[in-house]
Amino acid sequence: MMRQRAKERGWKLNEYGLYEGEKRIACDDEVGLFAALDLPYIAPELREGQGEIEAAEAKRLPELVIEQHLKGTLHVHTTYSDGRNTVEEMAKEALSLGYTYIGICDHSKAAAYANGLNETRVRAQWDEIDQVNETLDGIRVLKGIEVDILGDGRLDFDGDFLAEFDVVVASIHSKFAMTEKEATDRVIRAVKNPHVDILGHPTGRLLLAREGYPLDMRAVIDAAAETQTAIEINANPARLELDWRYLDYAKEKGVKIPINTDAHSTAGLADMHFGVGIARKGGLEMGDVQNALQLETFLEGINSPK
Numbered sequence: 001m002m003r004q005r006a007k008e009r010g011w012k013l014n015e016y017g018l019y020e021g022e023k024r025i026a027c028d029d030e031v032g033l034f035a036a037l038d039l040p041y042i043a044p045e046l047r048e049g050q051g052e053i054e055a056a057e058a059k060r061l062p063e064l065v066i067e068q069h070l071k072g073t074l075h076v077h078t079t080y081s082d083g084r085n086t087v088e089e090m091a092k093e094a095l096s097l098g099y100t101y102i103g104i105c106d107h108s109k110a111a112a113y114a115n116g117l118n119e120t121r122v123r124a125q126w127d128e129i130d131q132v133n134e135t136l137d138g139i140r141v142l143k144g145i146e147v148d149i150l151g152d153g154r155l156d157f158d159g160d161f162l163a164e165f166d167v168v169v170a171s172i173h174s175k176f177a178m179t180e181k182e183a184t185d186r187v188i189r190a191v192k193n194p195h196v197d198i199l200g201h202p203t204g205r206l207l208l209a210r211e212g213y214p215l216d217m218r219a220v221i222d223a224a225a226e227t228q229t230a231i232e233i234n235a236n237p238a239r240l241e242l243d244w245r246y247l248d249y250a251k252e253k254g255v256k257i258p259i260n261t262d263a264h265s266t267a268g269l270a271d272m273h274f275g276v277g278i279a280r281k282g283g284l285e286m287g288d289v290q291n292a293l294q295l296e297t298f299l300e301g302i303n304s305p306k
Contacts, residue, residue: 039057063285065286069286075144075200077104077263102139106125111148125143144165144167168195170198178213194227199230200232202217203215205239224255231255232260233279235260236268247282251283260275
């Protein structure tokens, strides 16, 4: 499309540069090239031939989210389940990366393979989180859980207990052999649970290891919009979902998208940039990303009635 735009001006654009006849038109960089063709700079992530030229002409290009916009990191694991670092170690590393809050979301009891927590162990973790919050300045550790979505869409903990958490991520970790209708109904039932704040790794895929279960993702997004439930971008390199091609629809429906690392170690917190790349590819701006909110605003949002 850029070549066609140059051609319309009687110019030529190829891999060697922009030319008027045999004369090369000086462009120091890509910004200069776009300016020469009377366009604002279009970020590489948006160059898909899906209306970005028209959006640029109309000055409707999104101001894409960047990693520095993120105030918090959510959905991380510790040694309480299958993580490799303690609550304090994860919080200190998040603080060193510039975050002001971190959501500890270890597995629930159904995930026995991952040393999932029962109610007693959760409360022991809460005591430790309270201690860390008392001694560590500059960051707030949130009491979260990655609760299992059971086969019929119910959750691994009852509602009264889930109401005590700061943040609840709901995910599927078992019974992957489902039809699209079964999977979609299962996920939507979980999304509609008033205690669920975030749907975790929506299709459950593991790259090069396991296909995701089939979902009518637009129906899931519709349900999330109705209940003000967020859907995460999982930045873990083994997952890398939600697929960026659904993000414009989620944005259109007003569904907030947190970018979560699903980190199982302090090193995993550095994976955030993978998720930011997906968000940018989908055209997300700072206001679309849930953990770009300041802590108080984030908590107000997830605690509002559904």
